[in-house]
Amino acid sequence: MLELRNVWKSFEQRHGRKDVLRGINVRLRRGDHLGILGRNGAGKSTLVRVLAGVEAPTRGSIRREMLMSWPLGGGYGIQSSLTGRNNARFIARLYGMSLSQTEVFVEDFSELGRYFDEPVKYYSSGMRSRLMMALSFAVDFDGYLVDEALSTGDARFANKCLTMFEERRKNAAVIMISHNLNHVRRYCRTAAVLRNGILEFYEDVDEAIAAYQGL
Numbered sequence: 001m002l003e004l005r006n007v008w009k010s011f012e013q014r015h016g017r018k019d020v021l022r023g024i025n026v027r028l029r030r031g032d033h034l035g036i037l038g039r040n041g042a043g044k045s046t047l048v049r050v051l052a053g054v055e056a057p058t059r060g061s062i063r064r065e066m067l068m069s070w071p072l073g074g075g076y077g078i079q080s081s082l083t084g085r086n087n088a089r090f091i092a093r094l095y096g097m098s099l100s101q102t103e104v105f106v107e108d109f110s111e112l113g114r115y116f117d118e119p120v121k122y123y124s125s126g127m128r129s130r131l132m133m134a135l136s137f138a139v140d141f142d143g144y145l146v147d148e149a150l151s152t153g154d155a156r157f158a159n160k161c162l163t164m165f166e167e168r169r170k171n172a173a174v175i176m177i178s179h180n181l182n183h184v185r186r187y188c189r190t191a192a193v194l195r196n197g198i199l200e201f202y203e204d205v206d207e208a209i210a211a212y213q214g215l
Contacts, residue, residue, distance in 0.1 A: 007060035022197035035188035143173035
């Protein structure tokens with residue numbers, strides 16, 4: 001289970017502190033698929049960083065009893081000085097997985113060819129994205145945190161990512177923060193709208209989308 005209890009996040013600004021997140025409460029179990037919608041500047045990126053553990057809340061608590069992914073579309077976790085292969089090995093060691101199996105999976109899924117043994121700092125943005133998606137799917141997470149991008153690259157590779165995500169989400173939790181309403185409808189069972197730092201929940205996804213479009 002992943003649970004946020006009365007989570008606030010504030011930042012010091014020129015004219016005083018600003019509360020970006022105000023008393024967020026979320027409880028997520030395996031099999032729960034939650035979409036989060038919000039306008040630009042609503043605090044979605046801040047919420048992603050808090051959910052991912054990149055930033056600590058100003059107050060409130062977070063209880064993590066499931067293995068959550070890093071944000072799939074955020075590019076977190078890649079070490080640019082390492083090769084693609086060594087990034088795969090690093091992830092395998094970090095999560096206690098087989099080095100050889102992880103390496104084979106990432107090399108095959110990313111389709112980087114000879115660049116798999118080149119430092120990531122020499123990759124194009126598309127190559128980095130393919131490596132990131134391959135690393136994300138190499139770990140069998142209990143929950144997946146999706147930050148906008150669910151697929152990348154050309155249509156064939158994008159479909160490959162979507163097919164893999166469809167398979168993985170069957171037995172996992174999903175938090176999808178996105179402006180893509182079609183993805184929210186397709187992959188989420190409930191949804192919430194982030195407005196003025198407050199997360200408003202809707203049991204019906206279409207109701208949440210209507211509320212979001214009415215902002």
